[in-house]
Amino acid sequence: MNDPKPNQPLVTHMYTADPSAHVFEGEIYVYPSHDLDHNGPDNDNGDQYAMEDYHVLSMRNFDSPVVDHGEALHLRDIPWASAQLWAPDAAYKNNLYYLFFPARDHDGIFRIGVATSPSPAGPFKPEIDYIKGSYSIDPAVFVDEDEQAYMYFGGLWGGQLEKWQTGTFEASQTEGPPADKPALGPRVALLSDDMLLFKEEPQEISIIDEEGNPILAGDENRRYFEGPWVHKYNDYYYLSYSTGTTHKLVYGISRSPQGPYTFQGTILTPVIGWTTHHSIVQFEDKWYLFYHDCSLSDGVNHKRCVKYTELKYNADGTIQTIQPYQE
Ligand code: FUB
Numbered sequence: 144m145n146d147p148k149p150n151q152p153l154v155t156h157m158y159t160a161d162p163s164a165h166v167f168e169g170e171i172y173v174y175p176s177h178d179l180d181h182n183g184p185d186n187d188n189g190d191q192y193a194m195e196d197y198h199v200l201s202m203r204n205f206d207s208p209v210v211d212h213g214e215a216l217h218l219r220d221i222p223w224a225s226a227q228l229w230a231p232d233a234a235y236k237n238n239l240y241y242l243f244f245p246a247r248d249h250d251g252i253f254r255i256g257v258a259t260s261p262s263p264a265g266p267f268k269p270e271i272d273y274i275k276g277s278y279s280i281d282p283a284v285f286v287d288e289d290e291q292a293y294m295y296f297g298g299l300w301g302g303q304l305e306k307w308q309t310g311t312f313e314a315s316q317t318e319g320p321p322a323d324k325p326a327l328g329p330r331v332a333l334l335s336d337d338m339l340l341f342k343e344e345p346q347e348i349s350i351i352d353e354e355g356n357p358i359l360a361g362d363e364n365r366r367y368f369e370g371p372w373v374h375k376y377n378d379y380y381y382l383s384y385s386t387g388t389t390h391k392l393v394y395g396i397s398r399s400p401q402g403p404y405t406f407q408g409t410i411l412t413p414v415i416g417w418t419t420h421h422s423i424v425q426f427e428d429k430w431y432l433f434y435h436d437c438s439l440s441d442g443v444n445h446k447r448c449v450k451y452t453e454l455k456y457n458a459d460g461t462i463q464t465i466q467p468y469q470e
């Protein structure tokens with residue numbers, strides 16, 4: 144397998160996207176989506192992202208080869224799911240590894256499921272049903288120092304977040320709030336101690352500017368679109384996410400895991416391809432951004448490749464903007 148190099152595809156034998164990176168058992172584990180090479184429909188609903196399984200990748204450190212542990216979970220083995228295994232995440236608690244993943248249920252509604260394994264590499268055994276009360280896409284689970292686990296999720300357009308504005312699924316609702324109203328925020332829910340259920344109703348996270356005003360729906364350079372990730376640095380929680388239509392990774396900070404988060408700036412400038420999706424992880428004394436682009440397929444939106452690069456903080460805790468194609 145390939146030796147990892149910054150800003151180069153982590154693997155080239157398959158298309159990968161949406162990398163959620165974690166340090167488990169002293170090694171780096173990456174949980175990506177597994178993009179398929181197909182000629183099916185391509186639209187704003189995301190039908191081109193027709194993924195059917197997950198593979199787990201790992202490396203002992205940033206100088207050792209990347210290992211593909213093979214199929215960790217397949218759509219055929221998930222009783223409640225019908226299609227589209229999108230961006231997953233993983234967590235460790237109770238001596239078990241948990242894989243959280245979105246998929247369409249048998250009514251075509253995106254839900255979030257969970258599967259477990261004694262090994263970070265899988266294979267993962269799915270629960271029979273999706274997490275009750277879950278909806279939309281892009282779960283990211285943050286386990287705090289006090290062992291409380293929070294799931295962040297939600298995505299616009301194909302991710303269906305607009306359809307949940309009343310609290311129930313409205314199939315015909317395709318529009319978000321007007322441009323001069325607060326943007327839809329990602330959702331957060333505390334997980335049960337066994338990590339299989341929501342302990343509470345998901346709450347909407349508020350993202351505000353320096354003056355405390357909500358980021359507006361029309362502010363496409365700053366408003367939430369999809370792909371949330373939360374990490375902690377110097378006692379602040381950092382919520383980072385994709386801005387979708389403006390193709391940036393941006394972030395806000397908060398003193399509380401549930402926000403509100405004050406917008407700070409851009410982490411990653413636009414990459415080749417429409418989507419941008421990431422995770423942030425500390426390994427030894429450095430921090431890393433895992434992200435994807437479409438360079439391996441010369442720009443085909445649904446044939447992406449996972450990459451990593453070092454992420455640096457300024458002395459005041461802000462994150463230095465990364466321009467991935469500049470030396
Ligand atoms: O991979 C499918 C979808 O594309 C993800 O769920 C989004 O975050 C975007 O990367």
